Amino acid sequence: MITLEHLRKNFGASAQAAVDGLSLTINAGEICVLIGPSGCGKTTTMRMINRMIEPDAGRIVVGGRDVMQIDAVELRRSIGYVIQQVGLFPHMTIGENVATVPKLLGWDTPRTAKRVDELLALVGMEPGQYRDRFPRELSGGQKQRVGVARALAADPPVMLMDEPFGAIDPITRTRLQDEFLRILRELGKTIVFVTHDIDEAIRMGSRIAILRAGKVVQYDTPERILAHPADSFVEAFVGGDRSLKRLALLTAGPYIEHGAPTAGAPHLPSGMALRDVLSVMLAAGADEAGIVGTHGDVLGRVTLDAIRNAANMAKS
Amino acid sequence: MKWLLRNWTDVAYALWEHIAISVTALTIAFALSLLIGIAAARRPRLYGTVMTLSGFLYTIPTLAFLAILIPLVGLGRSNAIITMVAFSLMILIRSVAAGIREVPADAIDAARGMGMNAKQILWRIELPLALPLIVAGLRVSAVTVISVTVVAAYVNAGGLGTLIFNGIASDHPAKIWTGALTACALAISVDLLLAGLERRLQGRRIA
Amino acid sequence: MLADAWIYLLAHPAQFSRALGVHVTLSASALVLAALISIPAGIAVARRSGLALALVNAANVARTLPSLAVLALVMPLLGTGFAPALFALTLIALPPIVTHTLAGMRGVDADAVDAAVGMGMTRAAVLWRIELPLALPVIFAGLRTAAVQVISGAVLAAFIGGGGLGDFITAGIAMMAVPQLLVGAIPVSLLALGTDVLFGALQRRITARGPRTA
Numbered sequence: 001m002i003t004l005e006h007l008r009k010n011f012g013a014s015a016q017a018a019v020d021g022l023s024l025t026i027n028a029g030e031i032c033v034l035i036g037p038s039g040c041g042k043t044t045t046m047r048m049i050n051r052m053i054e055p056d057a058g059r060i061v062v063g064g065r066d067v068m069q070i071d072a073v074e075l076r077r078s079i080g081y082v083i084q085q086v087g088l089f090p091h092m093t094i095g096e097n098v099a100t101v102p103k104l105l106g107w108d109t110p111r112t113a114k115r116v117d118e119l120l121a122l123v124g125m126e127p128g129q130y131r132d133r134f135p136r137e138l139s140g141g142q143k144q145r146v147g148v149a150r151a152l153a154a155d156p157p158v159m160l161m162d163e164p165f166g167a168i169d170p171i172t173r174t175r176l177q178d179e180f181l182r183i184l185r186e187l188g189k190t191i192v193f194v195t196h197d198i199d200e201a202i203r204m205g206s207r208i209a210i211l212r213a214g215k216v217v218q219y220d221t222p223e224r225i226l227a228h229p230a231d232s233f234v235e236a237f238v239g240g241d242r243s244l245k246r247l248a249l250l251t252a253g254p255y256i257e258h259g260a261p262t263a264g265a266p267h268l269p270s271g272m273a274l275r276d277v278l279s280v281m282l283a284a285g286a287d288e289a290g291i292v293g294t295h296g297d298v299l300g301r302v303t304l305d306a307i308r309n310a311a312n313m314a315k316s
Numbered sequence: 317m318k319w320l321l322r323n324w325t326d327v328a329y330a331l332w333e334h335i336a337i338s339v340t341a342l343t344i345a346f347a348l349s350l351l352i353g354i355a356a357a358r359r360p361r362l363y364g365t366v367m368t369l370s371g372f373l374y375t376i377p378t379l380a381f382l383a384i385l386i387p388l389v390g391l392g393r394s395n396a397i398i399t400m401v402a403f404s405l406m407i408l409i410r411s412v413a414a415g416i417r418e419v420p421a422d423a424i425d426a427a428r429g430m431g432m433n434a435k436q437i438l439w440r441i442e443l444p445l446a447l448p449l450i451v452a453g454l455r456v457s458a459v460t461v462i463s464v465t466v467v468a469a470y471v472n473a474g475g476l477g478t479l480i481f482n483g484i485a486s487d488h489p490a491k492i493w494t495g496a497l498t499a500c501a502l503a504i505s506v507d508l509l510l511a512g513l514e515r516r517l518q519g520r521r522i523a
Numbered sequence: 524m525l526a527d528a529w530i531y532l533l534a535h536p537a538q539f540s541r542a543l544g545v546h547v548t549l550s551a552s553a554l555v556l557a558a559l560i561s562i563p564a565g566i567a568v569a570r571r572s573g574l575a576l577a578l579v580n581a582a583n584v585a586r587t588l589p590s591l592a593v594l595a596l597v598m599p600l601l602g603t604g605f606a607p608a609l610f611a612l613t614l615i616a617l618p619p620i621v622t623h624t625l626a627g628m629r630g631v632d633a634d635a636v637d638a639a640v641g642m643g644m645t646r647a648a649v650l651w652r653i654e655l656p657l658a659l660p661v662i663f664a665g666l667r668t669a670a671v672q673v674i675s676g677a678v679l680a681a682f683i684g685g686g687g688l689g690d691f692i693t694a695g696i697a698m699m700a701v702p703q704l705l706v707g708a709i710p711v712s713l714l715a716l717g718t719d720v721l722f723g724a725l726q727r728r729i730t731a732r733g734p735r736t737a
Contacts, residue, residue, distance in 0.1 A: 052429055073432070074431065075431070076429055081426065081429035081430055083425060083426060083429070085422035086422065086426070087420070087424075087425055088423070089423050089426075089440075089441060089445075090420070091445055100430055100432075104430070104431055150430075151430075160429075372716065375671055375715050375716050375719045376712045376716070377675035377678045377712060378590075378678070379678045379679060379689060379708075380678060380692065380708040380711050380712045380715075381708075381712075383695065383696060383704045383705070383707065384705070384708045384712070386696065386704065387524055387705075459587045463588075463590060463591070463592075466589040466591045467589075467591050467679065470693070470696065484595065484598065484682060484683070489599040492599055495592075496592040496593075497596070499589050499591075500588045500589065503587040503588055503589055503592075504588075506587075507587040
């Protein structure tokens with residue numbers, strides 16, 4: 001869906017280019033997370049896709065079209081754009097904000113109004129209540145919901161998101177991540193998502209591109225990056241607790257063994273992440289946990305050994 | 317006040333003249349300042365030059381400016397209007413430029429990213445958000461223009477100043493009172509009106 | 524045209540220097556009087572929110588009044604001449620100095636004052652050593668605005684017999700004598716511009732030398 005070929009960008013001709021011969025292919029329907037330390041070129045790369053920054057060299061193809069051959073303004077109307085500070089227009093109502101791109105594209109009023117209400121409902125904001133409010137009346141989390149609704153308004157196939165949840169408190173952030181992950185997957189959008197938070201990248205990404213000094217160091221699924229970091233930089237970047245992070249990606253279900261759990265073992269749901277299962281077992285001083293299904297029926301048990309095997313990178 | 321009651325048509329006419337000149341001058345000054353202000357908002361060096369020049373014009377005493385124009389454009393309304401436009405430029409250009417420069421950068425980035433072209437960004441985002449500051453500048457300019465018009469009666473521009481000058485020349489206190497107080501009342505009302513408008517617009521600027 | 528004006532000037536040196544003298548005296552006196560009234564008033568009222576707000580509102584209304592109207596209103600009450608003109612010009616100079624004094628005083632970093640009081644400074648010491656120095660740049664800006672306004676107003680004082688360079692302008696207009704008119708208009712413009720530049724330079728020195736707010 002999106003192809004980046006040998007992109008280069010150097011601001012002010014300094015010795016180190018911001019983006020230095022970067023190549024990447026993103027398939028339709030994927031969420032590609034760009035992550036890396038400050039100055040690695042992740043935001044610059046993202047902003048070159050919709051030509052907010054013009055590349056010095058290289059090619060960008062979106063949906064089969066070379067972006068340099070299209071008028072920039074027209075290009076941007078076909079790509080959703082969400083930034084950290086949201087950038088809602090303070091003098092327009094929420095409804096008017098969301099309607100911005102449809103209006104630019106010349107949609108008629110009834111169609112636009114219907115779409116606005118559809119999207120507000122989709123992002124969890126009751127249209128009747130919020131349509132006529134102003135941005136200053138909203139909380140940070142609500143503003144970002146509106147920001148995403150606004151980006152989805154014209155139903156673009158591709159969305160660019162630059163640290164969209166960065167300015168939001170941690171509790172709301174987790175909730176928003178879950179909700180938007182679900183929405184965006186359902187809609188089948190192709191997303192380029194920039195973040196500096198490795199946990200967010202692991203949660204949100206179909207594939208993660210780890211950037212450093214303007215180049216891609218590793219581009220793979222979260223699971224594989226955690227299991228096999230390409231070099232010491234990536235290893236350090238994903239954190240010393242990467243085996244635990246891997247366990248957070250696995251649920252108890254597939255590791256259930258037959259047999260009744262010992263008396264006094266904690267009982268946990270089958271959908272719980274292995275990492276949390278481990279945490280509960282350690283706290284309880286137990287060697288195993290009973291796993292229960294949705295109706296409270298005991299399905300089996302998960303042992304410490306099983307978890308240890310799951311975490312063992314040498315074996316996977 | 318008997319004089320006022322007997323001659324209120326003259327006063328009304330003078331007031332009407334006064335408003336007409338002031339509005340004409342303000343409209344011209346505003347249009348010019350919008351053009352220059354928008355350009356200057358984006359170019360710091362142009363802004364500096366423009367501010368220095370218009371500040372220079374602003375500092376020249378009212379009657380002196382009117383007088384200097386006489387050898388160039390003679391007496392009458394055009395003289396007065398040129399003077400008023402010259403005095404209003406500094407404040408209006410500064411208001412327009414400041415208003416535009418204070419528009420939140422993230423709103424502009426989002427607008428660009430969504431595919432608005434420069435003209436759309438200017439008319440739909442920047443100017444509406446700059447409006448409160450622009451109105452603040454209009455408020456000060458309106459009062460300045462009303463004040464200059466009073467003096468401009470001396471170069472045959474008409475307006476409430478004619479009452480004052482006639483009153484002084486013929487030692488007729490009633491005329492002086494009427495002219496001066498009406499001018500003050502006009503200035504105060506216009507100021508209050510625009511202050512109210514400015515307050516109402518302030519609400520929409522904060523995100 | 525300018526040459527004619529210059530000739531006229533050279534032909535009437537005494538008249539010109541007297542007019543210039545009156546103009547400068549009138550302006551300077553009005554400015555000083557207004558400052559002597561406004562600055563203490565502003566300082567006294569600054570910390571009392573209600574009074575300060577009332578004073579600011581009154582000053583803002585007073586600022587909108589056309590200068591010539593103020594001068595004209597003084598005439599039936601006090602007659603013509605230097606004194607009435609001085610009175611009117613002082614009134615004109617009051618609003619900008621008051622509003623700037625209030626703004627300057629109220630803009631002083633409350634934490635700085637708090638620290639000073641906490642260290643045991645008397646109220647008077649806090650005023651002289653902390654508040655006034657910090658408020659000075661803003662107060663001075665007010666003086667600058669007032670100075671230019673007063674010089675401009677003093678031109679209009681000619682209409683109520685106050686003298687000054689405005690006499691040349693009014694006589695010149697009345698008799699349609701351009702050289703005479705320019706002998707009034709150009710020097711007074713230079714006077715206004717020069718004053719503004721001078722005050723501006725002084726203001727920059729005060730702001731640069733003064734303490735920077737945190």
